Amino acid sequence: MVTIAFVLRRLLGAIPTLAxxxxxxxxxxxxxxxxxxxxxxxxxxxxxxNLEAAYGLDLPMHVQFGRYVRGLLQGDFGxxxxxxxxxxxxxxxxGLPVSLALGVAAMLLALALGVPAGSLAALARGQALDRTVMxxxxxxxxxxxxxxxxxxxxxxxVWLGWLPVAGWEPGRISxxxxxxxxxxxxxxxxxxxxxRGSLLEVLRAPWIRAARARGLPxxxxxxxxxxxxxxxxxxxxxxxxxxxxxxxSLVVETLFGLPGMGRHLxxxxxxxxxxxxxxxxxxxxxxxxxxxxxxxxxxxxxxxRIGVERRR
Amino acid sequence: MTGSLWREARxxxxxxxxxxxxxxxLVLLALSAIAGPSLLDYRExxxxxxxxxxxxxxxxxxxxxxxxxxxxxxxxxxxGLRVSxxxxxxxxxxxxxxxxxxxxxxxxxRGRVDALAMRxxxxxxxxxxxxxxxILTVVFGRGPLTILAAIGxxxxxxxxxxxxxxxxxxxxxxxxxxxxxxxxxTARIITRHVVPNLLGPVIVYATLGLPQAILVESFLSxxxxxxxxxxxxxxxxxxxxxxxxxxxxxxxxxxxxCLVLVVFCFNFxxxxxxxxxxxxxx
Numbered sequence: 001m002v003t004i005a006f007v008l009r010r011l012l013g014a015i016p017t018l019a020x021x022x023x024x025x026x027x028x029x030x031x032x033x034x035x036x037x038x039x040x041x042x043x044x045x046x047x048x049x050n051l052e053a054a055y056g057l058d059l060p061m062h063v064q065f066g067r068y069v070r071g072l073l074q075g076d077f078g079x080x081x082x083x084x085x086x087x088x089x090x091x092x093x094x095g096l097p098v099s100l101a102l103g104v105a106a107m108l109l110a111l112a113l114g115v116p117a118g119s120l121a122a123l124a125r126g127q128a129l130d131r132t133v134m135x136x137x138x139x140x141x142x143x144x145x146x147x148x149x150x151x152x153x154x155x156x157x158v159w160l161g162w163l164p165v166a167g168w169e170p171g172r173i174s175x176x177x178x179x180x181x182x183x184x185x186x187x188x189x190x191x192x193x194x195x196r197g198s199l200l201e202v203l204r205a206p207w208i209r210a211a212r213a214r215g216l217p218x219x220x221x222x223x224x225x226x227x228x229x230x231x232x233x234x235x236x237x238x239x240x241x242x243x244x245x246x247x248x249s250l251v252v253e254t255l256f257g258l259p260g261m262g263r264h265l266x267x268x269x270x271x272x273x274x275x276x277x278x279x280x281x282x283x284x285x286x287x288x289x290x291x292x293x294x295x296x297x298x299x300x301x302x303x304x305r306i307g308v309e310r311r312r
Numbered sequence: 313m314t315g316s317l318w319r320e321a322r323x324x325x326x327x328x329x330x331x332x333x334x335x336x337x338l339v340l341l342a343l344s345a346i347a348g349p350s351l352l353d354y355r356e357x358x359x360x361x362x363x364x365x366x367x368x369x370x371x372x373x374x375x376x377x378x379x380x381x382x383x384x385x386x387x388x389x390x391x392g393l394r395v396s397x398x399x400x401x402x403x404x405x406x407x408x409x410x411x412x413x414x415x416x417x418x419x420x421x422r423g424r425v426d427a428l429a430m431r432x433x434x435x436x437x438x439x440x441x442x443x444x445x446x447i448l449t450v451v452f453g454r455g456p457l458t459i460l461a462a463i464g465x466x467x468x469x470x471x472x473x474x475x476x477x478x479x480x481x482x483x484x485x486x487x488x489x490x491x492x493x494x495x496x497x498t499a500r501i502i503t504r505h506v507v508p509n510l511l512g513p514v515i516v517y518a519t520l521g522l523p524q525a526i527l528v529e530s531f532l533s534x535x536x537x538x539x540x541x542x543x544x545x546x547x548x549x550x551x552x553x554x555x556x557x558x559x560x561x562x563x564x565x566x567x568x569x570c571l572v573l574v575v576f577c578f579n580f581x582x583x584x585x586x587x588x589x590x591x592x593x594x
Contacts, residue, residue, distance in 0.1 A: 017438045024439070028451050142576035144527050146534040146547070147568045150554035158558050247442040250535060255554060265443075269450050269537045277450055281443040288440050 010296055014289045021285040022072065026065055029274045077279035082271040088279035095261035096283065102252065102260060103245045105180045110187035110241070115234065117188065118195025119227065125200065133192055140189025145248035149182035149255050179252040183245055194237055199230040232303055238295035239288070246284055321512075324588040331584035334577035341574060345394040354384035356391040357542050368562050377562045379552060389567050392544035393574070399460050399545070400525035406464030408518055411471025416510070418472070419479025430476065433469050441466045445528065449537045456545075459538050463525050471521070474513050482506050512589035520582035523575040530571060546571040 043051070052058045056067060071078055077088035121133035156163050156178060163177050202208065203226055211221045250262035257263075261280055268276035325331055349356055359381050368377040368385075376386040418429040448462040482488060482505075491501050526546070532538030533547025534554075541548065546567050553564030 017435075020435060021439060024444070025447060028444075028447050031451055138580070139576070142523075142579055143572050144531065144575070146531060146550060146554075147572060150550070150557055150564055151568070153554075154557045154561060154564065243440065243442070246440070247531070251531065254535060265446070266535050266537070269446050269535075272450055274450075277447060281440070281447060284443050285440045289438075 006300065007297060010293055014293055017289055018282075018286060022069065022282055023065075025278045025281050026068060029278055030061060030064070072282070077282075078275040080268075080273055080276045082268070082273040082276070088275050091264050091276065092261060092279060092283055095259060095264050098258055098260035099246075099249055099253070099262060102176065102179055102183065102249055102258070103242070105176060106183035106187065106245050106248075107238075107241065109180060109184040110191055111234075113184070114188040114191025115195050115231070118192035119199055119230070121192065122196045122199035122203070122230075123222070130196075134196070137189040137193045137196075140186055141193070143186065145182055145186060146251045146255075148185050149179070149252050152178050152182050153255065175258075179256045179258060182252050183248045186248070187241055187244065190241070191234055191237065194233050195230065198233045199226060202226045202230040205229075228302070232299065235295055235299050235302060238298070239292040242288055242291040246288065321585075321588040325584060328584050328588070331581055334581045334584075338574070338577045338581065341393065341570075341577075342397060345390050345397055348390040349387050349394070352384070352387050352390075354387050356387050356544060357383065359383060367560070368566075376566050377560070379563055380556055380560070385563065385566050388544050389546070389549060389570050392546045392549045392567060393570055395456065395539060395543060396526050396529055396546045396571075397574075399456055399463070399529050399539075400522050403460045403463035403467055403525045403529075404518055404521050406460070407467030407471055407521060408514070409468075410464070411468035412475050412510070412514060414468065415472035415475030415477075416479050419476040420483070422480070422483075426476070426480075430473075433472050436466065437469050439466075442528070442531075445532065446537060449532060454537050454540055456539055456543065459529050459532060463528050467521055467525060471514070471517055474517055475510060478510050478513055479506065482509055516582060516586045516589055519578060519585055523578035523582075526571070526575060526578075546574075 049058070056064055059067075068078065075089060077092065080086050080088050080091060083091065117133050117137075121130040124130045164175055208221060208226055211225045212218075216225075246262075249260060250266055252258070253260040253262035254266050261283065264276060265280040265284075267273070268280060354360065360378060360383070363378050364380060366378045369375065370377070376384075376389070378384055379388065414429060414433070418426040445459075445462040445466065448465070449458050452458045452461070488501060488505055491505050496504070529538055529545060530547030530550065533545045534551045536548070536551065538547055539545035549567035550564065550571065553560075553562075553567060557564045
């Protein structure tokens with residue numbers, strides 16, 4: 001049972017984590033030796049002082065932090081130090097839809113391929129199909145996104161010429177195909193492995209034997225009884241999966257030249273653009289926390305035992 | 313008793329042919345990463361202007377070709393492997409030392425110390441680690457030392473959790489009680505009964521942590537915020553290769569294959585070690 005109190009408690013629990021992310025990111029960024037205006041050509045001290053005053057960098061640390069948090073609460077992430085014509089908020093607003101579209105598509109694709117592959121492997125345990133799926137899964141886990149992505153681009157973009165290797169028109173599916181596939185493949189491997197193990201375990205459970213003993217057809221036993229229960233570990237993997245997709249999106253967006261948040265973050269890190277990196281990390285952290293929360297709630301909703309324990 | 317655990321584990325491993333292949337491959341790769349660059353004809357930063365972007369097996373003793381500056385790709389890949397392995401080993405060692413002492417202290421002391429120590433681990437666990445590693449590279453500058461520290465700073469969390477769980481469970485086990493009843497001192501119990509039983513999971517998770525560290529380092533180096541030219545790591549070699557893949561695909565293939573091979577072998581070896589050292593599964 002997912003009660004409103006349960007949802008609220010989980011939501012409240014997420015707030016300190018996010019607050020910690022903000023505080024720690026801010027603190028670390030301000031500890032940095034060297035500032036955003038350290039360029040190859042040194043600025044005259046007066047100009048530098050004026051610049052720092054304009055961005056509020058001359059104020060005491062706690063005042064800066066207070067101003068930053070007040071801004072955040074109003075959705076203001078401050079100005080970007082390097083992209084002078086944009087605020088960080090504008091860069092996030094332009095990049096977030098692209099990154100979200102990529103991430104959601106990759107997660108859905110990974111689920112759509114990984115769950116059936118793992119289930120089929122479990123049902124065909126020890127047979128050729130099982131061994132093929134598992135060999136693929138082991139390989140997939142060892143090949144990181146930053147190897148998969150260029151290889152896919154090389155084979156399908158350069159050699160076969162089927163798909164574009166760079167560029168982004170909103171809504172054009174061919175632009176998304178390679179980036180999404182590159183993000184999804186390592187996940188497919190992991191989900192397939194997880195699903196296989198979990199289904200094998202569930203199939204040994206006494207209540208499955210009970211369902212069979214009641215004379216239910218094997219189809220019903222597997223589809224209605226075993227699969228939903230076996231999906232639980234996959235649901236709880238949603239959090240780590242989100243982390244891996246978000247990290248992978250940095251690679252994919254940089255490599256395929258997509259105008260998402262990840263590319264802004266990498267650019268910001270290369271330019272030492274404090275406010276940009278901070279803003280991006282906070283948004284990424286919020287996304288991860290939200291996804292973990294959603295996974296928690298889905299788990300509680302799917303697993304009746306959690307409700308039973310809470311009622312005691 | 314502990315001797316037989318190790319002997320059984322060793323026998324199980326020796327009979328696992330694929331795991332042994334992985335171990336031998338890793339040793340060979342590590343040796344060639346250490347010795348290779350100085351044994352081969354070219355140096356990692358030596359520019360051969362007469363063979364720029366040469367394909368493998370074609371010119372001037374460059375077995376695996378050269379990059380766009382005419383540097384020998386085999387030597388550069390081995391050199392990059394040395395840097396990547398070095399960073400990963402050091403980072404794993406850092407997380408090993410912090411993780412084991414943190415987890416063991418929490419597990420032995422129990423009570424308030426345990427609660428406080430593990431709360432701290434929980435809090436760090438909730439942070440988006442990759443992004444904080446990026447922040448750390450922004451703050452402390454890019455370079456091998458920052459990467460090492462940043463990976464080590466988060467890598468110990470899993471180790472601390474595992475060691476603490478083991479230590480807590482070990483305290484309750486009958487053989488510890490038997491040792492206490494038998495009159496063994498605390499020091500003897502810890503060295504003879506607790507540590508050997510901790511060592512198994514510690515070795516397993518160190519083996520599994522190494523490829524993770526390699527992947528994080530290569531990920532950052534690929535993005536350009538890790539190891540910087542002229543220093544090579546598998547990550548920035550792959551990034552270079554990806555930039556040139558249309559004209560010189562071997563520049564991508566050689567370091568990528570090396571990385572995948574190393575990560576796969578470590579993962580496979582770690583899994584086999586876990587199976588061999590986990591008495592619960594036998």
